[in-house]
Each structure stands twice: as structure tokens, then as C-alpha cells.
Amino acid sequence: MSLTPVLTRIDTDLDGALDRLMELLRIPSISTDPAYKQECAKAADWLVEDLKSIGFEASSRPTPGHPMVVAQGGEGGTHVLFYGHYDVQPADPLELWNRDPFDPAIEDTANGKVIRARGSSDDKGQLMTFVEACRAWVAEHGKLPCKITIFFEGEEESGSPSLIPFLKEHADELKADVALICDTDLFDYDTPAITTMLRGLLGQEVTITGPSKDLHSGMYGGPAINPIRVLTKICANMHDENGRITVPDFYDGVPELSDELLGQWDALGFDAKSFLKEVGLDTPAGETDKSVLEQIWARPTAEFNGITGGYTGDGFKTVLPSQASAKISFRLVGTQDPLKIRENFQNWVKEQLPPDCSVTFKDHGAGPASVMATSNPAFEKARLALTDEWPNAAAFTGSGGSIPVAGYFKTILDMDAMLIGFALEDDSIHSPNEKYDVRSFHKGIRSWARILSELSA
């Protein structure tokens, strides 16, 4: 089956593909907020109907959380499992958006046209690149170029509580020769990337309780312990003066990188200065003895994702609060054990509690880091296909983000995963005014059409 007419069809049908993506973006499928449960189901249903229209056998599968979408189609060639997630991050702070985050639009910018909406880049726009590539193959040739299983999750942004049980229960249905995951970035504007190292993630919410109720800071300030004071002390103790994390045994399992890999990364010519400048920064704030690229791709971190306590509205309230809490995420690398680190972290917090204070912990996911087996021939095929589509040759890279599903595909389904995505650093994922370049979307669809062509052989 010829690739050329498929690529032509992708070019001529781009407006149609954008319209379909915008339909999906209009569904506010925020998985972390229970108020949007129906919307998550609606997004899953929309995808099922769209996949059916291409000829997939598709269905929405209930879980204790949000549904999974599973679809089967095609035959022959390399059997691929394609993974993406239809859930999105919350859109707040809403006042910083230049438009309704769930009313998508194509906007002209200095760098070309972009699709502006929550989820446009992470991950609805990305997953639709693959769906559209399938659609073009089927429209042109009446069938898919190889056997394809599609697997869309609706809980990626909220710790994936249903993922492991679902993978275990449906292993037969989901197992393929190789997994394709579209949730990562281009290396740069002209250089596609196949991500082969992913950091793991451990999410912890820490709540400190002091007095049994909120107090008047005039009447009790001084003798009554203030949980914000306790919490900020603990947070302040998390990093030493060299930016290293002080939780005991935290660095167990963090590998030293090979000179070969460091050399490859050096050759990429990563511009740390520009990377930071783009977000208003100048000085790397991580471990003082590591390069910025190492800090992101290959070193563990502890970040404060949220903190709250006392009165946070307009104006002032002289309250001495009963509670204060922080959401903290640890990015993990190598063979760091998330469950061991969770235990050490919780003990470390408890040891710092002054009298009269108690602490509770809420778990928000615990996934290990993963490193892909680039020896699988599918990696070289994909690298060639991407190199054909983009100005520069494709690179094997690391990623600071955590996509635990790649690890689970290996451990549960014994399947390698290729992480290929078309997002850009400036897409503002998880931030106000998220966007996805129309170019990313268009060339992304063409990239998958090429990769599927290579894998059909």
C-alpha cells in the first residue's frame, strides 16, 4: 500500500481533522475534579464513536474511576498498541486565560497558527494525530496498514488509579509487539524525538494539624503552635544548600550516566539559557553540580506543587489556622523505589513534628522511572520515518515528565514502548493558554502515517 496518497489526503483533510479535534477539546474532561466525571465519560464516548467511524471495533470500558477506551483494527505487520489520554488538567487560574479554555480556536501567532484550548497539546491534540493517520490510511486504502490496538486512558492527570488493575485484567487484549505513546515533546522545533528515559513520579499530600480549630492570632499568637510555621519548616528542610534532597536514602538507585549517553546529549546542543529564558529565568535552581539537561532528564527532584493554609482570600484575616497542607511530587530516575521513598519521606516528616502537631498523608500515585530497550527494531523504523518527515534527524532523548504507563507496559505486558510526541516546550501544558501548533498536529499526523507504513512491512 502506497504512503504518498495517504500523506496527500492528510494535507487536504487538515481542516476536517482540526474540526474533529476541536469537538473533543470542547469536552472539559478534567479527571482530578469529581465535578467533571460526566464530562470524562462524554470524552470517552466521543472517541469510541469516532474510532467506530474509521472501522475500529471500539468500546468504553467502565472502571472505578473514569472509563478506558479500547479499540481493535487492521491486521498483519507489526502489532502496535497506541496509548494516549483523553483527560486534561484543571484550567485554573481561569483569569490568566485569554479565552474560555474549553472553547477552542485557531489563533494566529508570531510562530504560525496554534490550537488554543486546555488539552490541545496534553494530550487530546497528540492522541488525535494517530487517530487521523489511521483515518487517512483507511480512507485511501480501505484498511489499516497493520494490526492496531488503541488504548485511551481517562485518569492520566490524576494518578492513574485504575491503570494497573485494568492492564492486568485485560492483558490478552492489550498485548502487542510494541507500544506507541504520544504524550511527549519534539526535541526542538525541527527535531523529532523518541523518548527512551522517563522519570517516575511519587505524589504526596501532607497535612499538618495543630490547634483543634482556627484561632484568633491575637488571642493565641505566641503560645499556640501554627501549622503553617511547622509545614514551611519541613518544606524548607527538603533541599540542602546544593539543591540535593535531604530525605534519607533518597538517592538510592540513582544511576551515574555513561559517558557515551552524556556525549550524545551534549551533541544535541541543548540551549539551557534559552530554555530558562523562555519562562523568565536565568539561573538553574537544581543540583548545583549537574547540567540543566541532566537535571531534567536524569536526576530526581522534589517539587512543591501546591501549598495552602489559613486565610487565602482577598484582604487580611488574623487567623491562626488549625491546618496547613502541601502537595509535593518527587520525580524519580533509575531504580529509585517509589514505595520505599514514600515510607522514608513520611518518616522524615513525622520526625520533624513538634509537640501537639499531627500529620496525615494522601497518596497521589507512585510510579517508577523507566528506560526503553532501543534494540527493538521498531525503534529504528520509527527513527527513519520521523527523519523523513522532519527537517532534522530524529534523536533518542530523555524526558523530565513522568509517563508511568510506559513502565507498566513493560512490567505487566512485557512490551517495549516508543514515546513519540510533537508537543513543544512553549505549549503551556498544565498552564493557562495551553496551545498546540497546527504544524505539530499536521506533521504529527503525517509522522504516524509514515511510521505505520514502516511497521506494515
Place this chain on the structure above:
Amino acid sequence: MSLTPVLTRIDTDLDGALDRLMELLRIPSISTDPAYKQECAKAADWLVEDLKSIGFEASSRPTPGHPMVVAQGGEGGTHVLFYGHYDVQPADPLELWNRDPFDPAIEDTANGKVIRARGSSDDKGQLMTFVEACRAWVAEHGKLPCKITIFFEGEEESGSPSLIPFLKEHADELKADVALICDTDLFDYDTPAITTMLRGLLGQEVTITGPSKDLHSGMYGGPAINPIRVLTKICANMHDENGRITVPDFYDGVPELSDELLGQWDALGFDAKSFLKEVGLDTPAGETDKSVLEQIWARPTAEFNGITGGYTGDGFKTVLPSQASAKISFRLVGTQDPLKIRENFQNWVKEQLPPDCSVTFKDHGAGPASVMATSNPAFEKARLALTDEWPNAAAFTGSGGSIPVAGYFKTILDMDAMLIGFALEDDSIHSPNEKYDVRSFHKGIRSWARILSELSA
């Protein structure tokens, strides 16, 4: 004019007085939140009408913020200025209230009947004790027992931005022989107090900005500076291991207490253990070398009243936020200079900023501490009147709370102030389920009737 029939009338009209108070409590006059501006004006108007009904010449006076209420009535005797505030604290967290905070009710409790509502104790219930005492005098004798000026503020809970200009502009109208302020506690259930030492208050909101926008903690975690990390470090540095505040020169102007005063306070038999136990605590958390009573009445503090940054909703969001902020209040004593401390604090914060971070400060009031001149004969008259009403003799005490108006009455109007209030420690002011004992309200009215009788001579 005889006092006895006035007291009798107060006893028989208690239900009427409670009904009037509940009308006022139904108005959600939250001064710190701009959404409640109209409600503040409504509360002021309600008070003007009520004062007119007793025969006062009363009016609501506009300010750039919320209106002041000024009323004049009576003649002869000691000319008193009575001060209270009709604005209230925000009611959040609403879910911790056992009823709508602005739908007051009389509830039976183990300690007798209470009025449950936001503002019941702070300060609507307290200011109405004086209004009801006036009402009873007028009803019984056709006139007030002495010359009375009433002055109600609507911005006490939001830093009193209009207070100083208003006092300066209306000094002739407001100047009296002595001020009466009803915004403080009984010393204990049976012991009335005349507060002679008040802590000052400096309110500061600190906002740290790092990256120019919210970032994905996977993509930027490590090299990008996290403002929550910076803010918590600064907060953690605020107190040393002995509970002393580390801002340079902070203790300038903090007096050593005389042995005489410490002896008087010892004689009060303050039970620090019970005071802390009531709010679920056991160990004093303030300066390690000071008693609990000293910590509250006579030592300065720094308290974190609120902190916020990043994602604080349900679930988890792996954001690396652009900003984080904290609301901090300093309680001041002796001759500590709030403006000097503000400057030192801001410089101290700036010196701790790492590269790429900036800070902004928002002012929320700056009032010095004040110490009353108990040699004014009105103090002894009031002490005798209170001792007649309550089981135990009245005490001269300190107060941890900050009532800057007392200082301004001295500095701007050259007038001593007597702080007499009937609130109890367990009133939960500034907290959910605020209440005011019906006994406090009833005996408070009777106390003022007695004090006015003494001051009429």
C-alpha cells in the same frame, strides 16, 4: 437618676434586646471582601436608625472604604466616646459551621444559652451591650445619664484604612473626656477586665514570583526555581530555635515588665494548661523563656495567617507555580515602631531572594501597641461599677489582640481609652461557630448601665 429601675428594665427587656441584635447579625458586613460592600453600608444604616430611635442625633458618614457611624446624645457628667465596630470577619471555612453564620439563633449549650452567628461576639454583640444600656436609661428616665458620643467603625477587620484620616478630620466632633471601647474579653467567666495594654499589629502580604508562568513540574522541575520553595524557606527562617523572631532589630522597643506588674498577673492565677487544652494543645510554642501570659499580653509575635501557591484544589496537579504568597501578621508591644519593622522585614525578605525571584508586598495595617493611663479617675469608677455587677472584682489586664484605635484616640484625640468587654476565650471569634453568651450580653448591658451611672456624677 436612679440606677435600679434601669437594671430592672434591662432584665425584663432582654428578649427585645436579643431580637434587635439578631437583626444586626443577619447583615453579612464582611469588610475585607469587596463583594460585601453594600452589606457594610446596610449595617451602618441599621445602626443609625436604631440610635435615632433612642434619641441620638446619628448619621452614617461615607469614607473611601466603609462608612463610619457617628451619634451624639445626652449632656452633663463625664463626656464619653463609645467605640465599637459593625464589620465582621469572613465566615469561611463555611463547612465547619453548624449553621448559616448569618442566620443567628439562640442555642442551648452545657454552659447556658449562646447567640450563634458571625459577629455575635466580635463585635456586634459587644457594641449592642452599650446601645441597649443607653436605650434602658432613656426608656426609664427620658434621657441619657451623661453626654455620649457614639462612634462605630466598619473597617476594623480589614486594617482600618479610613480610621486615621476620619479621626483627624472629625476630631472636634469625636473628642470626649474618655473613650470606652467594647471589643475585649472578660478575664474569666466571673471576673470582668479593664484592658490597659494592647498589642499593636503590622500586617504584610508577601508574594514571591519565580517563573513567568505556571510550569509543568516534570518539564521544568529541577532547573526552574519554585516560588513555594523560596517562600517556605523565608517563612522557616522567621523564628529561631528559641521562638524568637529573626528580623533585624525586631525587639527594639520591647520593654522588660516591672516586677510589680508581673506580680499582679501572677495573682490572677491564669491557668496556661487549660488555656491551651481548650484548643487541643499542651506545649507552649512561643518564646521558650516567657510564660504563656507574657507571650500573649506582653511579647511580640510573627504569625502566618495564610499561605497559598500552586494547585490547592482536590486531587493533584503537577504544576510548578509562578507565584506563592503568605499573609503574615506581627503583634507588637511597648514602643516597637511598626513602620520601622515593616521596612526591616521587607529588606530581610529581599536579602533572602535567590536569583530570578522577585517579591511584592501588600500592606494590611500598621498600628503601634498602646498602654493606658489608669490614673484617669474614670478607670476607678468603671472598676467599681464592674465589681458591683460581677461575682469577682474587676482586674486591670493586658490583651493579645490589637485594637489600634485605642492608640489613635490617644495620639490623635489626646484621650485615654478604657477597654471593657464581655467576650469569652471560647467565643470562637474569627473562627467557625462564633458565639456570644447570652449571659455576657445581659450582664454586659447591665455593666454599661452601671458604668454610665458612675460617670454621670
